[in-house]
Amino acid sequence: MTTIDRPTLDRIARPSGTMAMVAMDQRESLRTMFADAGEPGAGDATLVDFKRAVARELTPLASAFLVDRDFGLRDIVDDGLVAPGCAVIAAADALVQEPGRIVEDTELDDVVASPEFSLQGIDAIKLLVIWRRDARRAERVDLARRFVELARSRGVLSVLEPVVRATREELDAGTWDGEAAIREAARELSATRPDLYKVQVPLGGRASHDELLAECRLLDDAIATPWVVLSQGVALDTFPAAVRAACEAGASGFLAGRALWSDVVGASDVPRALLEVSVPRLAALGDIVDAHGRPWREAAAAKGLL
Numbered sequence: 402m403t404t405i406d407r408p409t410l411d412r413i414a415r416p417s418g419t420m421a422m423v424a425m426d427q428r429e430s431l432r433t434m435f436a437d438a439g440e441p442g443a444g445d446a447t448l449v450d451f452k453r454a455v456a457r458e459l460t461p462l463a464s465a466f467l468v469d470r471d472f473g474l475r476d477i478v479d480d481g482l483v484a485p486g487c488a489v490i491a492a493a494d495a496l497v498q499e500p501g502r503i504v505e506d507t508e509l510d511d512v513v514a515s516p517e518f519s520l521q522g523i524d525a526i527k528l529l530v531i532w533r534r535d536a537r538r539a540e541r542v543d544l545a546r547r548f549v550e551l552a553r554s555r556g557v558l559s560v561l562e563p564v565v566r567a568t569r570e571e572l573d574a575g576t577w578d579g580e581a582a583i584r585e586a587a588r589e590l591s592a593t594r595p596d597l598y599k600v601q602v603p604l605g606g607r608a609s610h611d612e613l614l615a616e617c618r619l620l621d622d623a624i625a626t627p628w629v630v631l632s633q634g635v636a637l638d639t640f641p642a643a644v645r646a647a648c649e650a651g652a653s654g655f656l657a658g659r660a661l662w663s664d665v666v667g668a669s670d671v672p673r674a675l676l677e678v679s680v681p682r683l684a685a686l687g688d689i690v691d692a693h694g695r696p697w698r699e700a701a702a703a704k705g706l707l
Contacts, residue, residue, distance in 0.1 A: 413465035418696025420654030438667025488524040525558035561595035606635035606643035617650030632660030648693035
């Protein structure tokens, strides 16, 4: 693929060079969240309406907004619901996921990867990779590499999001070590040089500040690029402390969904709930990354990329 000029990470960063980004690319998992909140059988329109509301209320405080093509990307972008100054990240992953279950595997979305797919108004693409210690490790490295090359060929940034999972053999033998797996995946997949690496919080954020800081420093050593944390698996009330520890260890911020809006799903007045609950959370998290995050240029320089 031919490489063309692309934006830098300034495109998805705050003026400080750190990142406070909102993830709204959940698909069937969002439908499950509605069911858990008392709305079983939520239709596609319900999911799209929720994503549109999140875009309207949260993007004025976000440096970037991640959304999928299945539920709202084009409508949200074309209708101007993303605030000026907030970048747009499009999900480029096709998910293997049964209703009510977790994502089991991913591949590049053929539609987004097609040259005919319009990236007008889109600054970056994101790929979720489910990583396991199994016979398909080389395939996943190749998938990540193809994704990075795709982004470069289309003139947009690449955000790579590996999520680690245990194999059945590891669970049966009691040998699974999640923190070691997160680092191992980081060494393996960040070597493909995405513009940004999105990573799980070590220990699920359930540890003291010193313990989290130590684990995040090991993670920083393992990642070859600037990085941010995601919020999946971290409790709402502990995510801010987890973000601070990660930032103090070298992270440039976060790209989070559930930690911002999960308890708003199913609210009788979603826009009001977002304003009262989610906006203050995002503002506070933005203050944390500005105070403690490593600006992406410093991170890139420290890793020999500038």
